[in-house]
Amino acid sequence: TDFNDEISVEAWVFLDNSTTADGLWITQALFNDDQMPTNVWLWAAHSTGELEWHVNNGGTWISLLSTSVASLSGWHHIATTADASGTYIYVDGVLDASTTSGVTSGIQSSPNATLHIGNDVRYPNDVNRHGDFGISEIRIWDKYKSQAEISADMSTCLNGNEPGLVYFNKMNNNTGAVATASIGEDALFSTNMDASDWINANNLCDAECTLEMSQTATVTVNVSTAATQTESACVDYTWPINSTNYTATGMYTATIPNAAGCDSVITLDLTINTPTASSFNAGACVSYTVPSGDETYTTSGIYMDTIPNTMGCDSVMTIDVTIGAATSSITEVACFTYTVPSGDETYTTSGMYMDTIPSMAGCDSIITIDVTINTVNVGVTNTDPTLMADAVGATYQWLNCGSGNAAIPGATNQSYSPTANGSYAVEVTENGCVDTSNCETIATVSVFENAGIEAKVYPNPTEGELWIELPSIDGEMQLNVYAIDGKIVYTTIVNQSKQLIDLNELESGMYMLELIQNDNKFINKIRLF
Numbered sequence: 001t002d003f004n005d006e007i008s009v010e011a012w013v014f015l016d017n018s019t020t021a022d023g024l025w026i027t028q029a030l031f032n033d034d035q036m037p038t039n040v041w042l043w044a045a046h047s048t049g050e051l052e053w054h055v056n057n058g059g060t061w062i063s064l065l066s067t068s069v070a071s072l073s074g075w076h077h078i079a080t081t082a083d084a085s086g087t088y089i090y091v092d093g094v095l096d097a098s099t100t101s102g103v104t105s106g107i108q109s110s111p112n113a114t115l116h117i118g119n120d121v122r123y124p125n126d127v128n129r130h131g132d133f134g135i136s137e138i139r140i141w142d143k144y145k146s147q148a149e150i151s152a153d154m155s156t157c158l159n160g161n162e163p164g165l166v167y168f169n170k171m172n173n174n175t176g177a178v179a180t181a182s183i184g185e186d187a188l189f190s191t192n193m194d195a196s197d198w199i200n201a202n203n204l205c206d207a208e209c210t211l212e213m214s215q216t217a218t219v220t221v222n223v224s225t226a227a228t229q230t231e232s233a234c235v236d237y238t239w240p241i242n243s244t245n246y247t248a249t250g251m252y253t254a255t256i257p258n259a260a261g262c263d264s265v266i267t268l269d270l271t272i273n274t275p276t277a278s279s280f281n282a283g284a285c286v287s288y289t290v291p292s293g294d295e296t297y298t299t300s301g302i303y304m305d306t307i308p309n310t311m312g313c314d315s316v317m318t319i320d321v322t323i324g325a326a327t328s329s330i331t332e333v334a335c336f337t338y339t340v341p342s343g344d345e346t347y348t349t350s351g352m353y354m355d356t357i358p359s360m361a362g363c364d365s366i367i368t369i370d371v372t373i374n375t376v377n378v379g380v381t382n383t384d385p386t387l388m389a390d391a392v393g394a395t396y397q398w399l400n401c402g403s404g405n406a407a408i409p410g411a412t413n414q415s416y417s418p419t420a421n422g423s424y425a426v427e428v429t430e431n432g433c434v435d436t437s438n439c440e441t442i443a444t445v446s447v448f449e450n451a452g453i454e455a456k457v458y459p460n461p462t463e464g465e466l467w468i469e470l471p472s473i474d475g476e477m478q479l480n481v482y483a484i485d486g487k488i489v490y491t492t493i494v495n496q497s498k499q500l501i502d503l504n505e506l507e508s509g510m511y512m513l514e515l516i517q518n519d520n521k522f523i524n525k526i527r528l529f
Contacts, residue, residue, distance in 0.1 A: 003040075003107035003109070003142045003166075004106060004107065004142065005083060005084055005103045005104070005106055005107065006081075006082070006083040006103065006107075006141075006142065006143045006144040007041060007055060007081065007082050007083075007103070007107055007140075007141070007142065007143075007144075008079065008080070008081040008082075008139075008140070008141040008143060008144060008145040008150075008164075009026075009041065009043070009079070009080050009081075009138075009139075009140050009141075010077065010078065010079035010080070010137075010138075010139050010140075010145075010150065010154065011026075011077075011078060011135050011136065011137060011138040011139065012075055012076070012077050012078075012135065012136045012137045012154075013075070013076060013077075013078055013133060013134065013135050014074065014075050014133055014134025014135070015069065015072045015073055015074065015075075015076055015133065016073050016133070023044075023045020023046075023049065023131045023133075024043055024044075024045050024051055024069070024078075024131055024133055025042075025043065025044060025045055025116075025117075025118055025119050025120050025129055025130065025131040026042065026043040026115070026116070026117050026118075026135075026138075027041075027042035027043070027044075027115075027116050027119070027120050027121045027122065028040040028041050028042065028113050028114070028115050028116075028121075029042065029110070029113050029114075029120075029121050029122050030110060030112055030113055030114075030121070030122070031114055031116075031121050031122075031124065032121075032122065032123075032124055033122060034122040034123065036056060036059045036060070036061075036108065037059065037108065037110065038108075038110040038112065038113060039054075039056045039061075039108060039110070039113075039122070040056055040107065040108055040109065040110055040113050041053075041054060041055050041056065041107070042054050042120065043080070044120065044129075045129075045131060046065060046070075048070055049069065049070030049071075050065050050066045050067065050069050050070045051065070051066040051069045051078065051080075051089065052064070052065055052066075053065075053066070053080040053082075053087065053089055055082045055087065055103060055107060056107060056108035057102075057103050057104065057105050057106075057107065057108075058104075058105025058106050058107075058108065059105070059108060060105075062082060062087050062099075062101050062102070062103065064080075064087045064088070064089055064097055064098070064099050065097060066089045066091070066096050066097050067096055067097050068091055068096050069091065069096070072091070075134070076091060076092055077090075077091070077092050077093065077150075077154045077155075078090070078091055079093075079145065079150045079154070081144050081145055081150075082102060082103050082107075082144070083102055083103055083144035084102045084103055084104055085100070085102050085144075086098055086099055086100045086101065086102045087099050087101055087102060087103075088147075090147060090150050092154075093147065093150055093151035093154055094147075095147060114185070115167070115184075115185065117135060117138075117179065118130060118131045118132065118133070119131065135171060136170070136171045136172075137169075137170060137171065138167070138168070138169040138171065138179075139158070139165065139167070139168055140165075140166055140167035140168075140184070141164045141165055141166060142164055142166045143163075143164035160182050160183055165183060166183065166184060167181060167183055167184035168181060168182040168183040168184065169181040169182065169184070169186075170182060223260070223262060224258070224262045224263040224264065224265065225258045225262070225263075225264045225265070226264070226265045226266075226267070227264065227265075227266055227267070228266075228267045228268075228269055229266060229267070229268050229269065230269040231268060231269070231270050231271070232270070232271040232272075232273060232311070232312065233270070233271075233272060233273065234272075234273050234274070234275065234311070234312060234313035234314070235247070235272070235273075235274065235275070235313070236272065237270055237272065239252070239254070239268055239270075241254045241256060241266055241268075242254045246268075246270055246272065247272060248272055249270060249271050249272045250270060251267060251268065251269055251270070252267070252268040252270060253265060253266065253267050253268070254266050254268070273311035273312060273313045274311075274313060275309070275313045275314040275315070275316065276309045276311075276313065276314075276315045276316070277315075277316045277317075277318070278315065278316075278317050278318070279317065279318035279319070279320070280317065280318075280319060280320070280354055281319075281320045281321075281322065281354075282319050282320070282321050282322070282327065282354065282366055283321070283322040283323070283327070283356070283363070283364050283366045284321070284322075284323050284327040284366060285323075285327075285363040286298065286323070287323065288319075288321045288323060288327055289327070290303060290305035290317070290319060291305055291307050291317065291352060291368060292305050292306060292307045297321055297323070298323060299323055300321055300322050300323045301321055302318065302319070302320055302321075303318075303319045303321055304316065304317065304318060304319070305317045305319060307352075310350065310351065327365070327366045327367075327368065328365060328366070328367050328368070329367065329368040329369070329370065330367060330368075330369050330370070331369075331370045331372075332369055332370070332371050332372070333371075333372045333374065333432075334371065334372070334373055334374070335373075335374050335375075335376075335431075335432065335433035335434075336348065336373065336374075336375060336433065336435075337373070338369075338371045338373060340353060340355035340367070340369060341355055341357055341367060342355050342356065342357050347371055347373065348373060349373055350371055350372045350373045351371055352368060352369070352370055352371075353368075353369045353371055354366060354367065354368055354369070355367040355369060374430075374431035374432060374433050375431070375433065375435075376391065376394075376428050376429075376430045376431070376433045376434065376435035377389075377390050377391040377394075377428065377430060378390075378391070378426070378428055378435045378436060378437035378438075379391070379437070380425075380426060380437045380438070380440050382440045382441075382442075383510075383527075384441075384442055384443060384484065384509075384510040385417055385418065385442050386415060386416070386417045387415065387416045387417070387418075387424060387426070387440055387442070388414060388415045389414050389415070389426050389428060389437070391414075391428050391430050392414070393430075394414075394428050394429060394430040395412075395428070395429035395430070396411075396412055396413060396414055396426055396427070396428060396429075397411070397412055397426065397427040398411035398412070398416040398424060398425070398426050398427075399424065399425045399426065399427060399436065400422065400423075400424060401422070401423035401424060401425050401439035402422045402423050405425065405436070407427075408424075418442045420442075421442050421443050422441075422442055423439040423440065423441050423442075424439065424440055424442060425437045425438065425439045425440065441484065443484040443485075443510075451520060451521055452517075452519065452520025452521065452522075453470075453477070453515050453517065453520045453521065453522035454470070454471055454522070455468060455469065455470050455515055455522050455524070456468075456469040456470075457469075457513060457524045457526060460524075460526050460527065461526070461527040461528065461529050462503070462526065462527070462528060462529075463504075463528070463529065464502065464503050464504035464506070464528065465500060465501070465502055465503070465504070466500070466501040466503055466513075466526065467498065467499070467500055467501070468494055468498070468499050468500075468501055468515070469497065469498045470494075470497045470498070471497070472497055473494070473495065473496065473497045475495075475517065476493050476494065476495045476517070477493070477494040477495070477515050477516065477517040478491070478493065478494075478515070478516045478517070479491065479492050479493070479494050479501065479513070479514070479515055479516075480513075480514045480516070481503065481506070481511050481512070481513055481514075481526075482511060482512040482513075482514065483509070483511060484509070484510055484511070484512075489506060489511070490503060490505075490506060494515065503528060506528055507528070508528050508529050509527070509528060510525065510526075510527050511525075511526050511527070511528065512524075512525055512526075513525075513526050
């Protein structure tokens with residue numbers, strides 16, 4: 001066969017981690033004669049067990065060594081190609097090795113060359129150039145096959161009339177030392193590959209590439225994973241994953257194998273809290289017990305006590321105790337603010353507070369108050385035309401700000417999508433407290449009719465870069481981008497059928513894009529994030 005400047009050789013091969021003793025040998029050359037004018041191409045077994053791919057480029061070998069064949073076992077598809085751009089080896093449709101040395105002087109042709117399977121036909125008596133392996137679906141092409149073509153049809157049955165196919169052998173005789181070819185001359189086997197090496201193809205698809213080869217391997221592709229771990233600690237924190245001690249708040253990462261053996265990237269969101277110190281006066285009529293409850297004093301003095309603060313760290317208290325006043329403690333829960341019994345102080349945060357009022361016994365009554373201040377999360381995320389209350393697991397009532405905060409019937413879910421543009425808020429009941437959010441504007445509830453201009457706008461939503469694609473363009477078009485308040489925030493000229501628009505200078509949010517040419521107009525809503 002005259003291959004000109006392109007060749008592709010492929011086959012399904014049963015591998016068993018062989019080296020040269022049972023290596024992969026297939027040759028097309030003159031029997032018992034190693035002369036470059038009569039050599040065409042060969043697959044040769046390297047001493048490492050890898051495959052050598054040789055092509056006769058006008059009397060000089062182009063050679064390439066595989067990188068993964070030696071480690072494989074079972075059925076695998078091997079394809080070797082060469083053209084002017086280079087020489088390549090593919091294993092199971094994936095590029096295994098390549099070189100930029102290509103066929104530039106024509107592939108040597110020899111009308112007397114024969115195809116031998118299992119040995120180097122040039123040295124038929126050399127025991128080190130014989131192999132013993134399974135092979136099926138040998139296909140030889142007088143054209144270069146790309147990686148995409150190899151991957152697409154390596155497990156597909158051929159009809160035998162495909163363009164460029166010059167040799168095709170299904171290897172399904174099941175007996176004998178000759179394999180009958182569907183296209184080209186029959187192939188001869190090495191003496192090492194006898195009738196016992198045939199694979200029984202009875203009752204299978206006529207081309208075992210689809211029923212035998214494509215079912216011989218199952219590939220599981222595992223993926224890397226990622227997770228975030230949130231921790232808080234006092235003073236410092238030792239992360240068990242990497243045994244590293246951290247003393248500062250921050251984001252830290254570590255990589256460990258996951259259950260599938262791939263990388264698992266763990267991010268530690270760490271908050272380092274610090275101990276606090278405080279001092280206060282306390283009085284009692286008979287005795288005084290410090291806030292932790294660990295000690296009770298019956299005489300005046302300066303005493304120390306430690307309790308957890310609101311961050312879970314030590315709160316070291318210095319207490320100036322005056323005995324002669326009554327003490328008591330109460331627990332209070334309030335919404336938003338709490339005013340102590342004396343009315344002297346109002347607090348907006350949870351904590352331990354002291355208050356003094358006259359007791360019935362005539363001495364000061366010192367009250368220790370454990371105050372819990374409940375608040376309501378009235379944050380709203382506006383992804384016009386949908387509003388989402390930030391509070392989770394609360395009770396909701398959406399309000400129409402334009403109608404004096406009138407309750408909207410049936411709008412009691414966490415999210416609300418108005419049917420008309422306007423201003424809306426949500427009343428949230430959470431932790432026994434009620435509060436109302438700020439009003440949010442909805443401006444994109446409308447139907448746009450585009451006349452005279454057809455355009456594609458993508459990606460949408462976008463991080464800042466937007467493509468405008470037109471079927472065709474005749475002259476320039478004006479492009480305007482409007483904010484939701486109707487102001488033009490970006491403008492340019494479109495004079496290409498596919499043009500990139502850079503909106504990176506705009507803030508995240510909803511915008512309206514307008515294309516204008518004469519009396520024709522195109523309007524589309526876009527979102528930047």
